[in-house]
Amino acid sequence: MDLGKELSEIYQTPTTSRSDYITHMRPQDILMPVAAGLCCKPGGFHIDPVRPVERALITHGHSDHARPGHGAVLATQETLDMMRLRYGDNFAGSTQAVAYGETIRLGSVSVTFHPAGHVLGSAQIAVTHGKTKIVASGDYKDTADPTCAPFEIVPCDVFITEATFGLPVFRHSDPVGEIEKLLASVKLFPERSHLVGAYSLGKAQRVIALIRTAGYDAPIYLHGAMEKITRYYESRGIDLGDLRLAKDMKKADLAGTITLAPPSAITDIWTRRFPDPVAAFASGWMRVRARARQKGIELPLVISDHADWDGLCATIDATGAGEIWVTHGQEDALVHWCQSKGLKARPLALVGYGDEDEGTAPDEAAS
Secondary structure (H helix, E strand, O other), X not given: OOHHHHHHHHHOOOOOOOHHHHHOOOHHHHOEEEOOEEEEOOOOEEEOOXXXXXXXXXXXXXXXXXXXXXXXXXXXXXXXXXXXXXXXXXXXXXXXXXXXXXXXXXXXEEEEEEEOOOOOOOEEEEEEEOOEEEEEOOOOOOOOOOOOOOOOOOOOOEEEEEEOOOOOOOOOOOHHHHHHHHHHHHHHOOOOXXXXXXXXXXXXXXXXXXXXXXXXXXXXXXXXXXXXXXXXXXXXXXXXXXXXXXXXXXXXXXXXXXXXXXXXXXXXXXXXXXXXXXXXXXOHHHHOHHHHHHOOOOEEEOOOOOOOHHHHHHHHHHHOOOEEEEEEEOHHHHHHHHHHOOOEEEEOOOOOOOOXXXXXXXOOOOO
């Protein structure tokens, strides 16, 4: 189908008897799932579209939510900077930075960005039309993270929640305890290097910050793909201590050290430069031991930047929303839980959103 034609159809304004419709517009007429993603017809935009659109509001910089090629992009300054780092200066026709708490008017709706606690610059997007407020969470977590603004509860009528870990089996460990496991292993095996797989945006910087908080002040080494984004975090005032590139070191000198690398790198030929490496992986999926074994992970670390089952349920309850839309993840289980609590709930069945921990972003080629 012709993209221009589809966009004109999506954004076309009804021309007959609109006053009552506009005043009492149903939530599903304010935001609706279409092939490109969540579309706000009265506002003339999409949220985290999976293909190029005229105007995109982006919740955060992960590559399954932030794609290049849109006519205009509205996002937090940090998210715009991440997209520029990954895709180049011309990733969109135009850009507009939106601060947390700032409200802007788009068409017949108002839009406000609120912290999502997922990664640096991540935002929930509140869309208000008349008396109806819908909050699209993007990805979020409700636990402490020294590298980004904390998640903010936004009271609303409809809450659109992710469900990456939307099963009761997923209850994340205390990240402090997981870092203690890592440091205990480093102490136990001083002749071995430790390679920690972590997504290059958000997870890697959080793991480094947790390691520093635990009192580890030795140099931490980086895979080359980690450098640009990690240095950007430092430029935003986040202290990560002494960081060095692993490629500049001799193999023997990496014994007893910690290196952060993209998940795809910790089991490939790149690891040959390290002495008897211990493969670790920081991910909520490491709760599933079979998954760790399948990937050859010796030291699984259950550290996630997504809310676990308890976090999802608590957040839904705290928003006070009477209607819940569930997307990208274990949708059915969370929908069932919502309905058991007397809430109206439905899955959105959006496609194109993956697990960041599993993929390799454009800037994560081996180096």
